[in-house]
Amino acid sequence: MNWGSMDRYAKSLIKEAGQQIKHSFFIEIEINSKSSKNDLVTNIDREIEQFFIERIRRDFPDHRVMGEEGFGDDIQSLDGTIWFLDPIDGTMNFIHQKRNFAISLGIYVDGIGMLGYVYDVMNDDLYAAMKDEGAYLNDVRLPSLEPVSIEESIIGVNASWVAPNRYVDHEPIIELVNKCRGTRSYGSAALEMMHVASGRVNAYMSMRLSPWDVAGGMVIANEVGAISSTMAGEPLGMLGQETFIAANESIHSELLNEFIVLKK
Numbered sequence: 376m377n378w379g380s381m382d383r384y385a386k387s388l389i390k391e392a393g394q395q396i397k398h399s400f401f402i403e404i405e406i407n408s409k410s411s412k413n414d415l416v417t418n419i420d421r422e423i424e425q426f427f428i429e430r431i432r433r434d435f436p437d438h439r440v441m442g443e444e445g446f447g448d449d450i451q452s453l454d455g456t457i458w459f460l461d462p463i464d465g466t467m468n469f470i471h472q473k474r475n476f477a478i479s480l481g482i483y484v485d486g487i488g489m490l491g492y493v494y495d496v497m498n499d500d501l502y503a504a505m506k507d508e509g510a511y512l513n514d515v516r517l518p519s520l521e522p523v524s525i526e527e528s529i530i531g532v533n534a535s536w537v538a539p540n541r542y543v544d545h546e547p548i549i550e551l552v553n554k555c556r557g558t559r560s561y562g563s564a565a566l567e568m569m570h571v572a573s574g575r576v577n578a579y580m581s582m583r584l585s586p587w588d589v590a591g592g593m594v595i596a597n598e599v600g601a602i603s604s605t606m607a608g609e610p611l612g613m614l615g616q617e618t619f620i621a622a623n624e625s626i627h628s629e630l631l632n633e634f635i636v637l638k639k
């Protein structure tokens with residue numbers, strides 16, 4: 376299969392899954408917590424992941440899947456074709472708001488992002504990119520990002536960072552919040568990355584994200600010239616949880632050098 380038909384296949388799978396998520400609003404959803412009381416999961420997260428995995432295994436038996444809910448493969452290396460899937464990114468929003476969540480999918484070959492998708496289900500907005508072929512929102516090409524200054528930037532940052540926390544020194548974050556034009560926090564890493572890729576927000580950062588949170592978004596962000604890295608400025612390893620920043624190229628290193636002081 377070539378990349379064009381792979382792209383069509385992935386898009387139709389995502390749209391079908393989106394329909395299933397919308398239908399779930401008519402039935403009772405089962406809610407459980409995972410690592411902590413506010414880390415939520417539903418039967419729909421699991422069912423959507425299983426839906427993708429059944430199709431992928433049927434149609435691409437030599438591909439592997441890394442999915443949040445654990446129905447995929449045990450991935451220890453990036454060799455071959457890997458589908459990084461988050462069936463619902465923003466589960467808390469899915470439960471509480473019935474909006475502001477996304478399906479996030481990245482298809483990587485030997486660690487290189489070839490296809491990326493973030494589907495804002497309730498708005499029917501599909502962000503998609505193929506490596507070196509540009510990024511699109513519903514088939515309209517996203518332009519390359521224009522440079523911005525910190526003073527003119529909207530920064531996607533979680534409010535808990537301006538209080539003492541175990542990840543970063545909060546004083547420099549307060550300085551950043553005061554210096555920038557404004558801050559936003561939407562509760563879906565994949566959608567926040569799409570705000571960056573569309574120029575609506577100029578940087579997004581998070582302390583602990585997994586490969587499925589960022590795999591799709593990074594392919595898209597890369598095509599418009601946004602830089603994605605860990606908070607140490609390194610490329611992501613894509614095998615476990617890491618710190619993360621996606622930013623307009625013009626402010627990426629300034630954010631890391633001047634405002635992010637990681638705790639040991």
Ligand code: 2AM
Nearest residue numbers: 414463464465466467562563564565584
């Ligand atoms: P999720 O909804 O798929 O869990 C805001 O919480 C963002 O961080 C969401 O994109 C969420 O993805 C992600 N996230 C990653 N790890 C998380 C965790 N342990 N608890 C809650 N959210 C997490």
Ligand code: CA
Nearest residue numbers: 415416443466
């Ligand atoms: Ca989750």
Ligand code: CA
Nearest residue numbers: 461464465588
């Ligand atoms: Ca997620």
Ligand code: CA
Nearest residue numbers: 443461463464
């Ligand atoms: Ca999820």
